[in-house]
Amino acid sequence: MQSLVLEKKDELSLRDFPAIDREEETLGPRDVRIKLHTVGICGSDVHYYTHGRIGPFVVNEPMILGHEASGTVIETGSEVRTLKVGDRVCMEPGIPDPNSRATQLGMYNIDPAVRFWATPPVHGILRPTCVHPEAFTFKLPDNVSFAEAAMVEPLAVGVHAATKARVKPGDNALVMGAGPIGLVTALSALAAGCAKVYVTDLAEKKLEIAGALSPAIIPVNVTSQDVNDVVKRDTDGWGVDIVFEATGSPHAAKTVFEALCPGGCVVMIGGQPDPIQYDAGAAMIREARVENIFRYAHVFPRCVGMLSSGAINVKPLITRTFDFSDSVQAFEIAASAPPADVKMQIELPQ
Structure with a gap:
């Protein structure tokens, strides 16, 4: 599975990542498998690339980048009820511990045990497919594009x-x-x-x-x-x-x-x-x-609804799009902080 891998500070590569292949073989009963379509480049991704760490989160071994994403469901677990194969979706990248006190109080975003894409040691999703819980995967209306859907995470x-x-x-x-x-x-x-x-x-x-x-x-x-x-x-x-x-x-x-x-x-x-x-x-x-604030909680459906209704238009913020094969170059450009760019995105092959 070819992925965009941060090998270490200032070093990126586009290569197969066998460890993810092994992990992705398991689809839980309430999970869906998603073929990625569009992934945004976030400032945190760039910071890991240029600094190798954000606060206590340190890149000590190769890590796949990316957490702002949209894609298509290609497989569902046996107990999934709200999604089906072929559904276009966006995904909330943080998975909390359902038994934690923070989660039970409704503050799942500040659960100390939350697993968040592209935050060491958790891998991101600049790769062809991923497995994700149904509960944090949201179906897109027909009038919301993959590019707009990949903006739901920052909009949140x-x-x-x-x-x-x-x-x-x-x-x-x-x-x-x-x-x-x-x-x-x-x-x-x-x-x-x-x-x-x-x-x-x-x-x-x-x-x-x-x-x-x-x-x-x-x-x-x-x-x-x-x-x-x-x-x-x-x-x-x-x-x-x-x-x-x-x-x-x-x-x-x-x-x-x-x-x-x-x-x-x-x-x-x-x-x-x-x-x-x-x-x-x-x-x-x-x-x-x-x-x-720390990330977000309970707002992904609201964001999707506002994009669909036209209450919020994020299209003007998407200033550049790269092919997945140009991912390394895309990050090099993003790291240079071009003043005319707001959000850069990467499209994966379909």
Whole structure:
């Protein structure tokens, strides 16, 4: 089974991976076997490639990358009832322990025992097929493409963030960062009811893409504009109701309260590799509510529904598509962080 393998930091190869072949022979009664079609390149995949680790998760042996995926069911277990061979699907990549306390409380995404694709030591799905539980596999409506379906995973982060923010109709929000997660968060905030969403970044091309998504999105290039001045001008000095931090930048994280209104909410999305400075005084005088998110929970069906209805359109975020045979080159390009690209995807042979 040819797979995209991260051999070690800075070294990728497209090769057969016999260990996966052996593992994939077993199909449980409530599992489905899926032929992969489209896989997105996530920032975490690229980080493993360029750094060999993310926090405590270290690549100590070869690992297959990829976790944003769509495909077609080619086999079902004996007890599968909601899916059949031929169904087009997307897959939630984290499988929790059903007996864990976190899972039983409904917080399965923060189950310490969750097995998440392409997070050491669990392999990802840049390979021809995979076996996955029926419970975390979702049938696609006919009007949702494989490419859109592979965007459900990052979109789920944005929807989870908007849910944690408790968006109210007419809220104003600020999204710091116009990368894939920042832009799906902006779309999710609008879908949840925000009247206006400011989006900041350093890359003008990404801001152009952001501004084209909706007339309710106001792009702000922080190299030439002070977003706090823009927000205060537009809100008569009050500030935004919600700030979403989606850069993962310590410098940006230090400023999350500056544009926030009294009683507002900050949602921390971007991963921080090290401890960051936190202005407790600025939070205190606003009685700010601060939420942290880790991946997502209970939102995949909502995301599929919004793509199908047209409530959210992720097509403009897909800026480049590669053949599976060009996977190594695709990651090299992604690692260079081209300013004009938002989401790159890889299509597997069918």
